[in-house]
Amino acid sequence: xxxxxxxxxxxxxxxxxxxxxxxxxxxxxxxxxxxxxxxxxxxxxxxxxxxxxxxxxxxxxxxxxxxxxxxxxxxxxxxxxxxxxxxxxxxxxxxxxxxxxxxxxxxxxxxxxxxxxxxxxxxxxxxxxxxxxxxxxxxxxxxxxxxxxxxxxxxxxxxxxxxxxxxxxxxxxxxxxxxxxxxxxxxxxxxxxxxxxxxxxxxxxxxxxxxxxxxxxxxxxxxxxxxxxxxxxxxxxxxxxxxxxxxxxxxxxxxxxxxxxxxxxxxxxxxxxxxxxxxxxxxxxxxxxxxxxxxxxxxxxxxxxxxxxxxxxxxxxxxxxxxxxxxxxxxxxxxxxxxxxxxxxxxxxxxxxxxxxxxxxxxxxxxxxxxxxxxxxxxxxxxxxxxxxxxxxxxxxxxxxxxxxxxxxxxxxxxxxxxxxxxxxxxxxxxxxxxxxxxxxxxx
Numbered sequence: 353x354x355x356x357x358x359x360x361x362x363x364x365x366x367x368x369x370x371x372x373x374x375x376x377x378x379x380x381x382x383x384x385x386x387x388x389x390x391x392x393x394x395x396x397x398x399x400x401x402x403x404x405x406x407x408x409x410x411x412x413x414x415x416x417x418x419x420x421x422x423x424x425x426x427x428x429x430x431x432x433x434x435x436x437x438x439x440x441x442x443x444x445x446x447x448x449x450x451x452x453x454x455x456x457x458x459x460x461x462x463x464x465x466x467x468x469x470x471x472x473x474x475x476x477x478x479x480x481x482x483x484x485x486x487x488x489x490x491x492x493x494x495x496x497x498x499x500x501x502x503x504x505x506x507x508x509x510x511x512x513x514x515x516x517x518x519x520x521x522x523x524x525x526x527x528x529x530x531x532x533x534x535x536x537x538x539x540x541x542x543x544x545x546x547x548x549x550x551x552x553x554x555x556x557x558x559x560x561x562x563x564x565x566x567x568x569x570x571x572x573x574x575x576x577x578x579x580x581x582x583x584x585x586x587x588x589x590x591x592x593x594x595x596x597x598x599x600x601x602x603x604x605x606x607x608x609x610x611x612x613x614x615x616x617x618x619x620x621x622x623x624x625x626x627x628x629x630x631x632x633x634x635x636x637x638x639x640x641x642x643x644x645x646x647x648x649x650x651x652x653x654x655x656x657x658x659x660x661x662x663x664x665x666x667x668x669x670x671x672x673x674x675x676x677x678x679x680x681x682x683x684x685x686x687x688x689x690x691x692x693x694x695x696x697x698x699x700x701x702x703x704x705x706x707x708x709x710x711x712x713x714x715x716x717x718x719x720x721x722x723x724x725x726x727x728x729x730x731x732x733x734x735x736x737x738x739x740x741x742x743x744x745x746x747x748x749x750x751x752x753x754x755x756x757x758x759x760x761x762x763x764x765x766x767x768x769x770x771x772x773x774x775x776x777x778x779x780x781x782x783x784x785x786x787x788x789x790x791x792x793x794x795x796x
Contacts, residue, residue, distance in 0.1 A: 690776035
C-alpha cells in the first residue's frame with residue numbers, strides 16, 4: 353500500500369469512525385444530559401434514535417449519491433455538514449433542539465459511512481482490500497470505544513457538550529486528508545436521485561420509531577397505535593415503489609445474491625443486539641452500579657483491545673479462507689458474553705462479574721465484523737459498491753433504531769434484563785443465520 357492509498361484509508365477510517373463514535377459516545381452522556389436537560393427515559397431514547405433515524409433512513413440515499421455525483425465529493429460534503437451540526441449539538445439549549453440537531457447530524461453521517469467503504473473498494477487494489485477492510489473495521493471499532501473513554505473524561509472534567517465539540521478539529525483534519533489523497537470515482541451509468549424512495553423510507557422509520565417509543569409512555573393510545581400501523585404501511589409502500597423504480601436507492605436485485613441476502617439478515621440481528629446492549633449496559637453501570645462516566649468508558653476497553661489485536665488478522669484470514677465460520681462463531685461467542693451479564697447487580701465487581709462477559713462479547717465482535725464487511729463488498733460488482741455498503745449500513749442502523757425503541761416496552765424498570773436477554777438472543781440468531789445462509793465465495 354503506497355503513501356497516497358494509506359492516507360486515503362486513514363481519511364475514511366477517521367470520517368466514518370466519527371459517525372460510529374457519535375452513535376456510541378452519547379450513550380455514556382445520557383445520565384448527565386437527562387440531569388441537565390430534564391429528559392425522561394423516552395427523551396433519552398429520542399436522543400439516540402433521532403440520530404439513528406436520519407442515519408438509517410438516508411444512508412441508502414447517501415450511498416447512491418456517492419455513486420451518482422462522485423464518492424469523494426459526497427464524502428467531503430458529509431464531513432463538513434457533520435462538523436457543523438456537531439458544533440450546534442454542543443450548543444443546544446434544550447432537549448427538543450438537541451434531538452433536532454441529532455437528526456441533522458445523522459443526515460450528514462449518512463453520506464460518510466457508505467462513502468468510506470465505497471472509497472476503499474475503489475481506491476485500494478483488490479489484493480490489499482482484505483487488509484484494508486480489516487484495518488477500517490479495527491480502527492473504526494477502536495474509535496467507538498476509545499471515544500467513550502475520552503468522552504467520559506470530558507464529561508467528568510467539563511461537560512457532556514464537549515463530546516460534540518471534540519468532533520470539529522477531527523473533521524477539519526479529515527477533510528484536508530480526503531481532499532489531497534482520495535481519487536474521485538463514480539458510477540459510469542447515468543442515474544437519478546430516488547427522492548420518492550428516500551421520503552417513504554424516512555417517513556416509515558419515523559412513524560415506526562415514534563410508535564415504539566411513545567406507545568408505552570402514552571399507554572398505547574389510539575394515536576400512537578395508528579402512527580405505528582401507518583409506519584408499517586409506508587414501509588410496504590416503500591418496497592413496492594423501489595421494486596418498480598428505474599433508479600431505486602434500494603436495488604432489490606442485489607438480494608438475488610445468496611450471500612448478500614444472508615449477510616444483511618445477519619447484520620440486522622448482530623447490530624441490533626450490539627446497539628441495544630451498549631445502550632442498556634452503559635446506563636446500567638452508571639445508574640445502578642454507581643460507575644462514573646469515565647469508569648463506564650474504561651469498562652468497555654476490552655472491546656478496543658480485541659478489535660485492535662484481531663480485526664486486521666481476521667480480515668486477512670476471512671478474505672483467504674472465507675467468512676462463514678468466522679460469522680458463525682463470532683456472534684455466538686458474543687451472545688455467551690452478553691448472557692453472562694444478565695444477573696449483574698449491586699455489589700458486583702468489575703474483574704469477576706463484568707469483565708468476563710465484556711471480554712467474550714469483544715472477542716466475538718472482533719471475529720465477526722471484518723468478515724461481515726468483506727462478505728458485503730465481495731457479493732456485488734464494484735460499480736454497485738456504494739449502494740451495497742449503503743444497504744448494509746442502513747440495515748445495521750435500522751436494527752439499532754428499532755431495538756433501542758423496543759427497549760422501553762416493558763417499562764423503564766425492566767429495561768436492563770429485558771435488553772440483555774433480547775440482544776443476546778439476537779446475536780445467537782446471527783451466528784445460526786450465518787451458518788445456514790453464508791457461502792464462502794471464490795476470491796480471485
